[in-house]
Amino acid sequence: QVQLVESGGGVVQPGRSLRLSCAASGFTFSSYGMHWVRQAPGKGLEWVAVIWYDGSNTYYADSVKGRFTISRDNSKNTLYLQMNSLRAEDTAVYYCARDRGMTTVVTPFDPWGQGTLVTVSS
Amino acid sequence: EIVMTQSPATLSVSPGERATLSCRASQSVSSNLAWYQQKPGQAPRLLIYGASTRATGIPARFSGSGSGTEFTLTISSLQSEDFALYYCQQYNNWPLYTFGQGTKLEIK
Numbered sequence: 001q002v003q004l005v006e007s008g009g010g011v012v013q014p015g016r017s018l019r020l021s022c023a024a025s026g027f028t029f030s031s032y033g034m035h036w037v038r039q040a041p042g043k044g045l046e047w048v049a050v051i052w053y054d055g056s057n058t059y060y061a062d063s064v065k066g067r068f069t070i071s072r073d074n075s076k077n078t079l080y081l082q083m084n085s086l087r088a089e090d091t092a093v094y095y096c097a098r099d100r101g102m103t104t105v106v107t108p109f110d111p112w113g114q115g116t117l118v119t120v121s122s
Numbered sequence: 123e124i125v126m127t128q129s130p131a132t133l134s135v136s137p138g139e140r141a142t143l144s145c146r147a148s149q150s151v152s153s154n155l156a157w158y159q160q161k162p163g164q165a166p167r168l169l170i171y172g173a174s175t176r177a178t179g180i181p182a183r184f185s186g187s188g189s190g191t192e193f194t195l196t197i198s199s200l201q202s203e204d205f206a207l208y209y210c211q212q213y214n215n216w217p218l219y220t221f222g223q224g225t226k227l228e229i230k
Contacts, residue, residue, distance in 0.1 A: 044209065
């Protein structure tokens with residue numbers, strides 16, 4: 001079955017870096033756009049970044065632009081999020097999610113991984 | 123950025139009754155509107171996309187309607203497992219995807 005499994009979360013000091021991974025299985029990873037979405041404790045969902053199926057295009061929320069980098073390795077069926085210059089307000093559960101449809105950007109997210117918690121604190 | 127506003131913030135309904143959740147977009151998103159369900163400690167799950175199409179495996183008691191700026195999620199006869207958080211999302215204005223702030227559906 002389709003599965004997304006995030007890893008790499010943890011506690012990090014402000015200003016430091018962290019890299020998240022999302023391992024995909026059960027579908028042709030190289031055919032789908034992929035996203036990172038985050039949820040601060042007790043808050044709602046915030047879209048963070050998207051990468052096209054072939055890695056040719058990436059887009060970011062203004063809140064992370066210039067600090068976070070989304071990338072993918074289609075040979076390893078893995079999505080990444082490199083997070084630099086972390087701030088307290090980046091504390092959240094980070095979910096990876098797949099485009100529901102192929103070959104279109106006008107599509108919701110389905111499925112989602114179980115999430116990995118990132119805590120930025122001194 | 124398109125702002126998505128959900129109402130009410132909390133909805134109290136008895137099991138077996140109907141629940142109606144609303145979502146309003148600050149500008150038209152056509153029918154590019156999704157609803158997600160999130161239970162405590164779990165990831166969101168896609169319920170409805172295209173404003174009215176149920177995702178795979180979603181029971182028929184869930185239905186969506188609307189287009190443009192006004193949308194509704196209706197749960198016809200609430201089951202115990204339906205009490206959760208619900209989010210709407212517009213994906214029309216990509217890549218600036220935006221979510222509503224959520225509606226908590228609680229047992230009355």
